[in-house]
Amino acid sequence: MKIALIPCRECAWTRGGRLLGRVEVSPCDEDTQTSEWLSTLAPLALEAILHSPDELATQTAARLAAELGVKTRSVDSFKEVDLGLWSGLTVNEVRSRYATAARQLDDSPLSITPPDGERFSDALNRLSKALRDQIARRDRPFGVVLRPMALALAAHALTGQPPTGLLESATEGRTPTVLEPQAEAVADPS
Template structure:
């Protein structure tokens, strides 16, 4: 087993769940609860193989079916139970749920450009702003990090929420929502201050 321990920090394996049918279609899934599609199940199997040599202390996941399914596969053969965290819920896209990203680009070009240039200010009709979602998820992340000093923990969070988490933990600017909305089946290692 590979040990990723580092002094006075937590190591976070940030995992995007496998794809859903909406990801494949280029639709905005947001906080809709959807299962993995066939490609998503294959992505999760690949993730499990890639992460098999990493000793994890805990796996936390978003309260959606694709994240739960992904976490369940990742704990197979490990002495861990995945823990669902309500604060990891994906961004509420309100009336944008289920819309094609290209449809928003065509029908609401000014709003589309604004979201690309200043994602933190965008609030879909009937949804939550990226800034509100970011505050919610980081409150949950910070609680976990305080309890997880010098541990290796995994967060299974769908995009675009996963990209918001990565930006905060890496002290980077908020990502463009349109570039990350349908990313799935990948992981990254982040050193996180506790």
């Protein structure tokens, strides 16, 4: 089964290369992105578009669903990783202000907990379980609209690839990615 991982609409922070975290911000007024994404998503015949419960993801999902003629559903477990004090910073600012954590990000990114934030390994476990649950109950491709860091971790969960460059991938990659989950990547670890 195919899953489309879809980034939420851009906002001033993402355009400026800033990490979002769970901060609620309004999307940019112009939205040419979602129209461009339809050529990737339409051939998949998605069953539904699931999304995190924030404004950016909700608006993105609603716009795409209206064009594709599918339903949307908010899934609380798809919420963005809590980046704590890193929210609003650029990758360079994180790397200069939190040098020790920056080195850990390169060596062992899942062991990181941003100050006042959520441990990356906990966020990965939460997102992996939510993806497993959705895969188990669906028999057709579906889309998932996520904020940047959750999107990067979800891609790791579905492919089983090492989670390298998490901060960088949270500020880049503004197009949908269609994946076929690897069975071992989404298998329940218990």
